[in-house]
Amino acid sequence: MAVYAVGMAVSGSHDALGQQCREESAPRRWQRTMVLVREINARLCDGGDDTRRQRPVRAAQDRASRARPHEVLVRHTAVGLNFLDVYHRSGLYPWAVERDLIPGSEAAGRVVAVGDGVEDVRPGDRVAYTHPLGAYATARVITADRLVPIPEGISDEEAACLMLKGLTAKHFIHSTFRVEAGMSVLVHAASGGGLLLGEWLAAKGATAIGTAGGPEKTELARAHGYAHVIDYRAEDFVSRVREITDSRGVHMVYDSVGRDTWRGSLDYLRTRGAFVNFGQASGLIEDFTIAALGKGSFTAAARSCSTASPTPPNCAGAPQTYSPACSRDASRRGSGSDIP
CATH class of the missing domain: 3.90.180.10 (Medium-chain alcohol dehydrogenases, catalytic domain)
Structure with a gap:
C-alpha cells in the first residue's frame, strides 16, 4: 500500500x-x-x-x-x-x-x-x-x-492509545486544577476515556465518583478506581452525588458530555469547586454565562487538545509518568476496544 x-x-x-x-x-x-x-x-x-x-x-x-x-x-x-x-x-x-x-x-x-x-x-x-x-x-x-x-515493556498499541487520553488525564489532575488526597471528584462518562482518570484519581487518594449508562458500563468503571458509580439511566445523578458526599458536593467535575450535564454539574459542586468541560457528546454547551459560576464562587475551564498536547519539556518521560498509575486494561479499554 x-x-x-x-x-x-x-x-x-x-x-x-x-x-x-x-x-x-x-x-x-x-x-x-x-x-x-x-x-x-x-x-x-x-x-x-x-x-x-x-x-x-x-x-x-x-x-x-x-x-x-x-x-x-x-x-x-x-x-x-x-x-x-x-x-x-x-x-x-x-x-x-x-x-x-x-x-x-x-x-x-x-x-x-x-x-x-x-x-x-x-x-x-x-x-x-x-x-x-x-x-x-x-x-x-x-x-x-x-x-x-x-519505553521497554509498553507496546506500540498501548502507547498509541495512552498519548492523547493519558496526557489529557495528566493535564486535568496536575495542571488544570491540582487534585489532592481526600478530594471528591466526579467524572461523567466514566466507562470511556474516564477509565484512566478513575485509576489515577484513586492512586492519588481522591474519591472518584463516576457516571455511566447501564450495568455493564457501571461495573467496568467500578473495576477501574471509581469508589462510586451512578447509572444515569436509572438514578438522578445530582441527588446521588449529594447523598454520597453528605450534601457537601464534590471539589471538581470533569464533564465530556456537555449540553445535557453542565447545569447538573454546577449543582453538585461545593463552594469554590471547579468545573472542567472537555467534550460535547450530547451537544455544545448552550446558555452558559459567567454569572452561573457566582452561586458557589466556582471556577470553570475548557480543555483544549492543543494546549494539553506534549511539547518539550513537559512531554519528557510521558509514558513513564502515567503508566505506573494506570493499568494496561484501562489504557486499552479507555479507547473502547482494539480494532485490527
Whole structure:
C-alpha cells in the first residue's frame, strides 16, 4: 500500500451521517458515531470501496529524501481512535481547508528517517506522539520535538492509545486544577476515556465518583478506581452525588458530555469547586454565562487538545509518568476496544 493518508476515504454518504449525528439524541448519536469510527478504520486498513475518493497527499517517503531540518519520518504501527476524530469528521470542530482534513490525533510507530539537526531519535526507534490531526496515515513527517520514545515493556498499541487520553488525564489532575488526597471528584462518562482518570484519581487518594449508562458500563468503571458509580439511566445523578458526599458536593467535575450535564454539574459542586468541560457528546454547551459560576464562587475551564498536547519539556518521560498509575486494561479499554 502506498504511503498515503487514507483517513478521509469514508466520504459522501458519511457527510449525511455526520449531520444526523448532530441532530439526534445522545444515545442514538453515539451508536451512529461508533458506526462512523469503525467505517473509517476499515478503510484505513484495507482501502475499501471508496479508494477512488482518497485524496493523495505528498508521499512521506518522497519527502523524507529531502527531509527538512528537525523533522522525522515515522511509519505508523498503531493509531489511536478517539471521539475527537468524529467531531472533526462531522464538522463540529471545523478545519481550515475541508479537503485537507486527515483525522487522528495520536499514534505510535518506528522512525524511518531523520532530517538534519535531529539528535534525540534515530532510525529504528519506537516513538509515540499526540498532535492535532494527521494520524490516519500509513506514515507521516512530523517535527522531532513532538515525539516521545516508547519505553521497554509498553507496546506500540498501548502507547498509541495512552498519548492523547493519558496526557489529557495528566493535564486535568496536575495542571488544570491540582487534585489532592481526600478530594471528591466526579467524572461523567466514566466507562470511556474516564477509565484512566478513575485509576489515577484513586492512586492519588481522591474519591472518584463516576457516571455511566447501564450495568455493564457501571461495573467496568467500578473495576477501574471509581469508589462510586451512578447509572444515569436509572438514578438522578445530582441527588446521588449529594447523598454520597453528605450534601457537601464534590471539589471538581470533569464533564465530556456537555449540553445535557453542565447545569447538573454546577449543582453538585461545593463552594469554590471547579468545573472542567472537555467534550460535547450530547451537544455544545448552550446558555452558559459567567454569572452561573457566582452561586458557589466556582471556577470553570475548557480543555483544549492543543494546549494539553506534549511539547518539550513537559512531554519528557510521558509514558513513564502515567503508566505506573494506570493499568494496561484501562489504557486499552479507555479507547473502547482494539480494532485490527
